[in-house]
Each structure stands twice: as structure tokens, then as C-alpha cells.
Amino acid sequence: MENHNNSEKPSDFIREFIKQDIESGRFGGRVHTRFPPEPNGYLHIGHAKAICLNFDIAKQFNGKCNLRFDDTNPTKEEYEYVEAIKQDIKWLGYDWEDRLFFASDYFEQMYEYAVQLIKKGKAYVCDLTPKEIKQYRGTLTEPGKESPYRNRTIEENLLLFEKMKQGEFPEGSKTLRAKIDMTSSNLNMRDPVMYRIIKKVRHHRTGGKWFIYPTYDWAHGLEDSIEKITHSLCSLEYENHRPLYDWFLDQLDIYHPRQIEFARLNMTYTIMSKRYLGEIVKKGIVNGWDDPRMPTLAGMRRAGYPPEAIRKFCDRIGVAKTDSIIDIELLEHFVRENLNKTSQRRMVVLKPLKLVIENYPEKETEQLTAINNPENPDDGTRKIPFSKVLYIDEDDFMESPKEKFYRLAPGREVRLRYAYFVKCTGVVKDDSGRIIEVRCTYDPATRGGDAPDGRKSKVTLHWVSAYHCIDIESRLYGRLFLNKNPMDFPEGSDFTINLNPESISIKRCKAEPSLKDVKPGDRFQFERSGYFVCDPDSKEGLPVFNLIVSLKDEWEKIKKFLT
């Protein structure tokens, strides 16, 4: 997939910084990054951007990238997510080798560091309630007030902190705070909380061992420091936290990585908030975290997205500090590009309409040769049965054709792919006037699809033999949201009003018999409609296929223009 054969540097400001750091010898020329997910939900395409960035940078500069679970808040985290996240990263194609870490592995060490800070007079135990802390903090424009507990002696702080650790105080009754500056214009520096007491829940890894847990600000820099990370890449909202990140490491006088912030990924027609994503899962709006409409990696995997396409997408969108919303069509472009090259073609009729060939012998069956993938001759050919009664797609026939519709219509001749030219002689309707059958004649001289007299067909239709085809279920997924920005909703409502009520449509379809033996995960292009993947819900006798992405469709565009 690498197409960076050019010498042009895949440059972005982060790689530029790293290059400078290597040249200046800041970290001894080392590059060591990390991807630090919190195990409180599933990974989505936004995380993929961070994963690719961190792992790709490490590789590019001959460095390493750690996988580290930032499990500092047992009230929100569960082990279930740890395994799901590991699976997703592997699926994306990245390998952390033996460098799987957990913030909880460092709890003891962090505690020691906290004691050091207390001994330096840089941290104190505070008895203020959450509400009081908030009041004391001040506002954006007014300075905060110092806590009355701010000047406890070091001995008292040490004793109290030890007791916090022993679980002697009720949850929420005390915190350990850094002693910095209550008047700082950066609210993060107004004596931030380092430890809080959590006793009600057990940690998924340390169990009931701890009654105090470190906050992000206190923990994250330490984790990076302990792992000797060189470049700690994070999203823009942590920019305000960098002074604190630096302050802790400076006070402790320990190894000090460089934090660099970049803009997180946003995409049109979807949401990236774990909370809202969880909400639509919980409400049953989608069928779980791996629903193919979800922007989660699990969802995209089930939707049939090739991981290579996602990686290429992440590479191409670049890294910058500008807030941006990427057009989802760019992702779909890379999915199509990949699938066009890699997936075998099959003929499947999504909306079956009977086509009867009047002059074709009743009992006859022919085996016609079809190319598996015109983009890859090595995939060879296969045989497809042809007979008197076929199915074509409803959309390929119009009794009174509109302008620019050049598919089948009464009196018209078109080609059936790999088969014959057929000419429409009329239709059969039911009592309600609905067309239930299209009649035609075929030209035996055009077998295989070419007319010896040089006659051309403007289009080629796909078809299946009614006598031989099998039933499959197609799940046609569309966008989950109607709005480019689902978070754009009127006052008093919420993002769910932007949900697309027709984001899924399930159809019983007619497929060529070769599709009988498929396995979940197998991908195909159903000719003239789209790319499909076999879903794990498939049952014996009824394979289920998810639409990955449709083919580009000129006629669809024209149709829209005409209406």
C-alpha cells in the first residue's frame, strides 16, 4: 500500500519537531511513542488516527511504540474493553510486541513520587468537598482562593496521605493536591487534584488494593516518564495541561518527555464521542458497538472495511493543529480503491425482476465463463449457469424510459454480462398493473456477449438464472446521520434528531450459485452495485452480506438531477 516512493518527506509539524530533536540530541536520538487508550469504550476511527500516527512515527524513525492502558479510574473502566482494544489495534495492523503496559502497574511508584512532592512541600492533603474546591477555584476571569488546608505541615500531610492510602477516610472526603498557584490564569495550575479516594468499586486489575487513585494530570506524565517516552502525542485539549505536565516532571526532577498536541479527527455524517456512541448502543438505535454503521473499528471491521484502507486514509489526512472535519467520502474513496483491486466479482440481483427469454429452449442450461476480477487476471474465471428464465434488477428496466436511461425498455436491445444480447418484447403485469415479468428474445449469435456483426450495447446488465440462483440476505447500510454535522441540532433537541431513519435496509436477493460457499469476512464486488462482505450472522442456506460501500453510480446522479 505504500506509495511514498517519492523522496518527498511525509512532513507534518510533529515529524518536523522530532527531526529537530533527533538532530539536537535531545533524547539521545531516540524516538519512543505510545498509544494510551482508556479502557472505557471501543476504539473508533478517531483513535485510528492516533494509533497510526504513533506507530508509524516510531517505525519511520526506527523507534518503538508502546500500548499503554490508562486505567486510573476504576469507576469507568472495564476489562472487557482492554481485550477489545487490543484486538482492534492488531486488526489495524500494528504490533506493540512485548510493550503492553498499564498505568495501574505504576501505582506504587506514583505513590512514592507523591510522597516526594509532599516532602518538598509541593503537595498537600485537602479536606475541601468537591463543591468547595470548585468555589475556591475561582473563574476564568477571577483568581481562586487558597484552601484553608494548604499550609498543613509536611508531617501532617505525610500522615494523612498514608491514611488515605490505608482507606481510613470516606470517599470524597479528602484529596491530595499539588501546591502551585491559585491565581494562575491557567485553571489547571490552581492546585490541581492528584489523588482522589475511591472505595466503592474494585479496579479491574488491582482489585481492592487501592483506595486512592491518581488523576490524569498527575499520572500521565509519570507514565510517559517511567516508560522513557520521548514524544507524548495527544489531542489539542491537552494544550492547557502541558504546563502542568511539565511542572510535575520538573518538581520531581525525573526523565521528561515532550508533549505535542494535534487536532483530533472529525468526520462528516458521524460522531466520535464515546459517550454518545455508547448512548446509541444502549438505546438500541444500532445493534452494538460493532454495528456496521458505527465509526468504531469493530463496526468498520464488520462493515468489511479493509484495514489497509483505513491506514491509508489516516496517512493521507495529515496531522495539524487546525480543527477540521474530514469528508467521509475520502475514507470511502480509499475503501473503494482497495476493494477494486482485491475483490472478486459476483453477479447478484438486489431487486429481482423476472426476465423470460421467449425463444430460448425450455430445459436448456449453459455454463458461461465469467472473469473473477478484471483488475487481477490471476484470479481466473468461473462458470455461471444461464437459462430461459432469469432475474435482472428492477432498476435496470423502465417501461417508459426517462431521458438518459439507456438500460432495458420495450423494443430495446442490451447485453447480458458474459451471456447474450436480448431484446425486450413486452411486459406481463398483475391485476394491480405492477410489472411482474419482462419478456424478451435473445440472439444466439451473440453468445459470450459479443455480436459478430459489430453491434454494440450501450449497457451491460447483470443477471442470475432463476433455476440455479440462491437466496442471500443483503443488509444495505447507509449513513447513520442525515446531517453532515450530527452535533448541529436545534435548541431543545439533541443529536438523535439527525439520525437517518433509513440507515439500514434488509433485502432478500438472488445470487449466482458460486456464492453458496462463503465464509464470514469474505469480500466481493456485486457487479454494478457495490462491495459486500459476508457477515457472521450467515446461516446454512442463507448467507448474509453487508454492503461495504456502493459503486459509484452515474445513473443515480442523473436520476437525482432529473427529479
Add this chain to the structure above:
RNA sequence: UGGGGGAUCGUCUAAUGGUAGGACAUCAGACUCUGGAUCUGAGUGUCUAGGUUCAAAUCCUAGUCCCCCAGCCA
């Protein structure tokens, strides 16, 4: 209105004082046994106003707009 960031085609992203380029999308054409793919071409952009300079997206000045921060979340 305190502090921290950011503004380049419709959308992303390059250009680091020297021809504003690429991708997606759009439009037009060629080709085609997928109205697919492929190929060719086209249009569209430096937030504004001044200034420095032979030369400014880039440097300076003054504005404008957008994002983030008042969790014992991360």
C-alpha cells in the same frame, strides 16, 4: 470580557521570503462486456486592512472569526 490554540480551493493538506501544488469532491470529454475501473481536461483558495521588501500564505502592526479551559473525567 483571563489564559491557551487556530485560520490556504467545497473538504483536507503542502509551499519555512522566490511560479500557491496535491488528494477527495465537482464539472466536461475519451475509453469500456460493470453508467464500475482507467485516462485527459476544467474551475474554484492564502480571514480583513495597512506596512516592510525587487518579491509576502510566509515577516511587522491593527482588527475579525473559530476552538479549548472553571470534573475528585481522560
